Amino acid sequence: AAAQKEKEAGNASYKKKDFETAIQHYTKALELDDEDISYLTNRAAVYIEMGKYDECIEDCDKAVERGRELRADFKMVARALTRKGTALAKLAKNSKDYDIAIETFQKALTEHRNPDTLKRLNEAEKAKKDLEQQEYYDPKLADEEREKGNEMFKQQKYPEAIKHYNEAIRRNPKDARVYSNRAACYTKLGAMPEGLKDAEKCIELDPTFTKGYTRKGAVQFFMKEYEKAMETYQAGLKYDPNNQELLDGIRRCVEQINKANRGDISQEDLQEKQSKAMQDPEIQNILTDPIMRQVSSNLSSL
Structure with missing residues (x-):
């Protein structure tokens, strides 16, 4: 009961965006009761708001592990995985980083098919695609491929020309x-x-x-x-x-x-x-x- 009161106080502080105080309350709740992983997932949510993504991931991993031991509600485990995926996506700097975030969201969906998780998965996949496109973007190489395509077109080698035009579009889709x-x-x-x-x-x-x-x-x-x-x-x-x-x-x-x-x-x-x-x-x-x-x-x- 005391832990629940701490959780409620943490929730109230979270709504007021008093994140430091919210952290204190959730931490106290964990000390009073280590058999409710919602204190961990809530604290993880605060860490996301604070930009402390590594701390969020650590709490989510603990929540998943403890949740398995306690045979916690699969929705709670899914929530922990979703928040971990969110933190991973925030930290992502390359396509491989996004792959880990995407995999985490997919694991969350196997636990519970939540619309919010699905939305975050789609966002991560789009962000990865956009990043890959940025990394691949090269107008100079695009022009070279277009010229090669033009040469194939003149020779009436249309399928070969299309291959070069495809590569040109990948290099510069605009x-x-x-x-x-x-x-x-x-x-x-x-x-x-x-x-x-x-x-x-x-x-x-x-x-x-x-x-x-x-x-x-x-x-x-x-x-x-x-x-x-x-x-x-x-x-x-x-x-x-x-x-x-x-x-x-x-x-x-x-x-x-x-x-x-x-x-x-x-x-x-x-x-x-x-x-x-x-x-x-x-x-x-x-x-x-x-x-x-x-x-x-x-x-x-x-």
Whole structure:
């Protein structure tokens, strides 16, 4: 009972951010009762707030060890592991340090699947990824890989070019030019969804870089989405009104749209257009409307 009173006093001091006093109360609680690991986990939480991560880790290790001996509630053991993982993540300076923190969070989750622990695990994994990216970042090497990719592209060795562009992106993920170049490769290989994604990323990184619009428009044109392609080319002209590639793209789109309006379209193209239309969510919504279904039924009976 006396230990519990010390714990409550420690909690009150913790809420007031009087951490030194909170430490004293939790330490006293431990002296009065060593069979409740919450005094250790609470003191560990205070150490985190104070930036004393080594002390936090020490308390958490003691809590886990003592918790196993006492067959304590698995939630309490998970809490100790989560706080240890938090301290380890705070101390992390390289990817290997983050690996230890991540492993600790994973152990905590095997004890008890707590949303807070899962959140901290995700944060540690993201921090590790960001750190690795920073360590790998090298614009000069990125440019070298991009040039190698360009050379492979000229030789029509598109898969090899993509490998170099991939490495360039890993070295410098903010270079819009590489996404534009890789989009061109994907288009040559007929991988239209990948090409479209890269072109959109290129535009996102640098909206004034017109190559992104020509790449995106080309993919949409090959996918026979002429209206969308024309919109893309027009968007690019806002930044470069005299760009010949964009103007030629619009001209080609107008030609194809006019052909379709005149009915000058092959049966294969017509079937493909109808198939795409049926997959459009807006058209599906229209067709599922009760009134439209009745109209269709009446037409089919004529």
